[in-house]
Every structure is written in C-alpha cells, then in structure tokens.
C-alpha cells in the first residue's frame with residue numbers, strides 16, 4: 132500500500148484526536164513527524180525523541196519523567212485516564228504538550244497513522 | 253563541579269528528581285543535547301533501579317571538561333549475578349514496579365548503550381555501586 136507521511140502541527144493532531152490540551156497550550160504550532168505508542172516506560176527510554184509524540188495508556192508521573200529524559204516534547208494520555216495536577220505541572224515545567232484523548236491506544240494510533248504520521252519504527 | 257543527591261528506595265514518585273536537576277544544569281553549561289540525553293537517560297534508569305530494587309541510595313555527579321562521571325551507590329539486596337542482570341529482559345521487578353511502567357529488564361542494558369564506561373560492583377545483602385562515565389563531545393553511533 133502506498134502511504135504518504137506528513138509533518139504536522141500539534142494543532143492538527145489535537146483536531147484529529149479530538150484531544151483536550153492539559154499543558155503546553157502555547158506550543159501547539161510545534162511540528163511533529165513521528166509517533167510512538169507504548170505503556171512501557173522502559174521502552175520509551177530507548178527511543179530517539181525528536182519530533183515524536185508519545186501515545187500512552189500509562190498515566191502517572193513517570194510518563195512525563197520518561198518523556199523529559201528522552202526529549203519527547205508531546206505526550207497524549209489515551210482512554211481518558213485521570214491526569215494528576217502534578218503531571219500537568221511537570222509537563223508545564225518542561226514545555227511538554229500534554230493531551231488527553233478519549234480513544235483507546237489502538238484507535239488513537241490508527242487515526243494518526245491514517246492521517247500520515249510516520250511510525251517511529 | 254560536583255553534585256550530590258539522595259534517593260530513597262520505594263519512593264517511586266521522587267525517582268527522576270536528580271536526573272531532572274542534572275538535566276537543567278547540563279543545559280546551562282551548554283552541553284549538546286545528544287550528550288545530555290545520554291547522561292540523563294543513564295541516571296534516570298539508575299535512579300529508578302534504586303527506587304525499584306534497593307533501600308536507599310546516593311548519587312554523585314562530577315562534571316569537568318572531558319566527561320560526566322556518575323556514581324550511584326545504594327544499600328539494598330545487591331545483584332547476585334551481574335552478568336544475568338545485564339541481559340535484556342531479565343527482571344525481578346515487583347508487580348507494583350511493573351504497574352508504574354517499568355520492570356522490562358531493559359534498564360541496565362540501556363545504561364550500557366548510552367554511556368562510554370560502565371562498572372557495576374555489588375555485594376549481595378549489602379548493596380550496589382554503579383560507576384557511569386559519559387565523554388563530552390562524542391556522539392555515539394546509536395544516537396539518532
């Protein structure tokens with residue numbers, strides 16, 4: 132199958148995922164080329180971070196700590212999992228755009244893929 | 253420059269505080285992002301390991317013109333078989349640690365991949381000491 136990939140602004144990703152923006156509202160013009168989906172932070176710590184959005188079902192402080200260390204500047208928490216104020220504060224401190232999405236990890240990944248976000252691997 | 257931090261075992265919420273502080277200091281020192289990432293990934297993995305597997309720990313970070321040297325020292329159960337612990341996939345992490353998104357047995361191999369020198373000393377029943385060195389201005393081929 133021929134598949135064309137696009138680099139897109141976070142604004143567009145927010146629209147595609149119908150996401151709530153919990154932190155980093157000022158950075159939505161940032162461009163994203165790749166996505167990576169995982170609940171395993173051990174795994175997240177092994178990926179190249181640049182231009183990547185992380186989709187994850189893990190909603191705790193370490194979803195953001197791992198992103199911070201791996202230079203991942205945007206994180207989407209799927210399935211409407213509760214997000215703590217501490218997570219929001221940590222995201223703001225590190226200029227991370229933090230999104231909350233209703234869809235499951237699979238659906239959210241599929242939506243970004245079909246709109247042309249490139250898988251990291 | 254020498255920096256000191258402490259970590260308490262089981263305190264998962266605080267694991268990462270030292271790595272975060274070191275990250276902002278390295279940024280202020282204008283060290284390149286690739287090197288910073290290798291340092292803080294290594295330190296964060298080590299911090300999480302102390303929180304997950306040991307009782308209490310101390311971190312010393314030494315920065316000079318040549319390299320960043322980190323010593324992570326803990327009191328705890330120690331690692332009986334270091335060669336086995338270094339194997340990707342080997343983990344004794346608790347269910348609680350796995351729930352936090354860790355415990356895949358990837359941390360020590362990831363430290364090894366990111367650093368230039370790794371030395372692990374451990375006495376079972378007493379504790380573990382990790383020595384990690386990362387050279388400045390030396391992009392590793394594994395970096396993208």
Ligand SMILES: Nc1ncnc2c1ncn2[C@@H]1O[C@H](COP(=O)(O)OP(=O)(O)OP(=O)(O)O)[C@@H](O)[C@H]1O
Nearest residue numbers: 173301305330337343344354355356357358359360
């Ligand atoms: N500081 C430590 N004290 C005692 N045991 C440790 C320590 N660090 C690592 N280990 C042992 O070595 C194993 C492998 O460590 P490693 O960091 O590679 O994986 P993990 O911590 O289990 O999972 P992950 O790092 O993927 O979250 C651990 O499961 C544990 O048995």
Ligand SMILES: [Mg+2]
Nearest residue numbers: 297301359360
């Ligand atoms: Mg580990």
